[in-house]
Amino acid sequence: MQNTIHYGVSSLHPASHYFDICLTIAEPDPAGQVLWLPDWIPGSYMIRDFSRHLTPLHAFTADDQPVAITAIDKSSWRCAPVEGLLRVRYRVYAWDMSVRTALLDQFGGFFNGTSLFLAVSGQEQRPVSVSIERPVGAEAWRVATTLPRDGAEALGFGDYCAANYDELIDHPVELGVFDYLRFDMDGVPHALAVTGVHRGDLARLVSDLRKICATQIAFFQDPAPFSEYLFLLRVVGSGYGGLEHRSSTSLICNRDDLPSANEPEAPSAGYTQLLGLCSHEYFHSWNVKRLKPDVMVAPNLRQPAHTELLWFFEGITSYYDDQFLLRAGVIDAPAYAALLSQQLSRYVQTPGRSVQTVSASSFDAWTKYYQQNENTPHVVVSYYIKGAIIALCLDLMLRTQGHSLDAVMRALWQRFGRSQAGICADDIQTAITDLLGSYGEVFLQQALHSTQELPWQCLLEDIGVQVKLSSAQAVTLGVRTQAGDGGVLLRVVDPAGPAAQAGLSAGDVVVALDQRRISAANWDKRLAQYAAGESVSVYAFRRDEWLACTCIIAVAAADTCTLGLSDDTDAWPRVLAVNH
Incomplete structure (x- = not known):
């Protein structure tokens, strides 16, 4: 099918923070074409009302005659019926330094499709084309994205395409002057694009990313599920965050977290945090982008998609992100013990764990976890943190039976991830109870649907880890x-x-x-x-x-956890990190 939907992206004055969009629809609905913009972006579970950044829409026929547009609700509009082509012009205000929306000034730009591209109702499955024009005065700028090129040169402005609207909005785009380093992973091209003023040792970063990526690809015992991958990293004075996409990730880190030219062999705390963020988002390429909850297979981007499974998709990923740093050899066992200690401390220091279950935390992410206030720590438990502790407990219990959480993840990947069929709570429980039996079923019921304390301490001590709980202050x-x-x-x-x-x-x-x-x-x-x-x-x-x-x-409460290694300093890290 030919591309009957085309988007033009330009900017006459980048310093004004406006992207200019021209949407051309070759075959509009004869009853009047409806257009809509997502209210949230996959991977960030909060209604964000991206339409608030749009200027009024103006529609025209092929011969530039104006067409009436009527608002249906806060993020959808209906154009009056026309014969032949319909063209819609609008502007998007882009001044948000985050991974979720859009940013533009005289120094560069960034956007997610959910912020810029109106969907053509009824034609969301049709192929689309996109022309990204060089902004005025941006002669030195380049383009970094995994959006398929359709004539544009590598890193160049020009024509791109997507199979449908869902693919279109899942490829973030970086515009500007950036460092760009390529590396290959088993025949799959990877790249790192770094935007922002810095003096980081990017060769060191790429070297460590190679190890992490190789370890994760080998983990699933399958070829990588993408044909290319791009790390988009923006360095700032103060910031942190990441958002996963099907073949890329958008990241923000502190400038000082980049490795320096004289970075010691053992990475600093800030650099370790950056590597953990990269590891986390890369693992999402499997766990959530392809192995996904059933409600996320074809989500309605106009309303919340509630699921009780974020403990699995974010929590399991939060457990494995640091695991892969150890398995890849970019940190050693004591460093991993320190990271796990910090995670356990954050869990113990969350009074909300005795109020809210982790399944409820997952379900209510839209209104509670993503909209925090001063009372949040007392009534909300993080599905990231508690989910990671549940993963730790499951892994330790499975290993006593000669299995591991690795086996569970691979089984789910083989059955659901490859086909992106979508999974439900019963599918996860079955994969675990197949190995743990009724003991696993009882544990999951308590861990997910009650506020009963998790047995992480005794499970760690059973394998020889020394657990100490103390007070940071008296x-x-x-x-x-x-x-x-x-x-x-x-x-x-x-x-x-x-x-x-x-x-x-x-x-x-x-x-x-x-x-x-x-x-x-x-x-x-x-x-x-x-x-x-x-x-x-x-x-x-x-x-x-x-x-x-x-x-x-x-x-003061004894809420700071310290994990000590046994006399055999390789014993418990080896048990935790070995591939089964």
């Missing part, structure tokens, strides 16, 4: 803080803690303790001068109003 007021305007901002306040009992709330700015001025820099040191049971006078502002109260210092 005493506490039951708050999480950050620097505030003239004092210390109470970011989170434990409802059962001393501060809350005294009447303090999240958002209050503490300016003094016991008549002495306080700051974020000396908060911990000053608090450590008190013993549990002592009282302290707290002076604060709530908005612009003065507040004074007395708090009783409490003993």
Whole structure:
């Protein structure tokens, strides 16, 4: 079928942050063509209302006669019936430094199709073509994307294409001046495009990415499920995030997280975090992009697609992302132990785990996990973190039976991932109980649908890992803080803690303790001068109003986990990371 839908992307003035879009429809609906824009982007489970960034739409016939357009709702429109070709012009405001939407200025640009491309209702399965024009004044810019080229040169502006609308919106596009490094993985071309000012050692990064990619491809014992792959990495002063796509990923990292020219053999904490992010998004090429929940096979991008399985697709991935750093040899066993310790600490430090089940967390991601406030830690458990701890428990239980979580993932991939058939909760349970029996069924019921504590500690100790829970500080007021305007901002306040009992709330700015001025820099040191049971006078502002109260210092909870290696320093990391 010929491409009867065409998108033109241009910008006359990139510094204004506007993309200019021209949509041409060769065969519009004779009853009046309906157009719509997604309200969310796959992989980020929140209604984002991308249509708010569109300027008014203007439609024309082939001879440039205006065509009336009527809004149906917040993100769909109906064009009046026309004979022959229909052309729609509009602009998209692009000024969001994230992996989810679009960005454009005089230095470069980025976009996801969900932000720019109106869907042609009833013709979503038709092939489409896209012309990406060089913006005015952007002579040095190039294009990085895995969107199939249809005449455009490699890294060049020009014509691209997609088999349908779903494919069109699953290939993010980077425009601008960037570093571009290619590498090959078993005949599959890979590339890294890095945008932003930096002095990073990209050869080191590519070397480590090669190891991670090779390890993950070998994991599934199948050829890579894509014909090419692209890491799009934007480096900024402060930022972090990633979003998976079918043959690429969009990433943001801190500039200082890139490896330096004199980076030691053992990667820094920031560089390790970056490698973990790359590992996480690359693993999504299998786990969620192809091995996916049934509701995500053909999701309605106009409304939430609720599923209780995000604990599996994000949590399992969060378990394996650091595992692959160890298996690939880019970190050693002590470094992996430290990463697992941090993950366990974050879990233990989440009071919401005793309130919300992980299946409910998955289902309510649209309204709770992705729309957090100061009360979130007390009522929400992260399906990323708890899902990863569930994966750890399953892996340890399976290994006692001579199996592993690896075997479960491969079985699900062979049955559902290859065909992208979509899986449900019963499919996951069956794959696990086939190896663990009724014990696995009981564990899953408790882990997923109750707030009962997970047996991670005893399972680790059973294989010789030394688990220590301690307090980062001896005493506490039951708050999480950050620097505030003239004092210390109470970011989170434990409802059962001393501060809350005294009447303090999240958002209050503490300016003094016991008549002495306080700051974020000396908060911990000053608090450590008190013993549990002592009282302290707290002076604060709530908005612009003065507040004074007395708090009783409490003993800090033992919520920081440290994992120790046994005398055989290779024993438990080998058990956790070996491929079965």
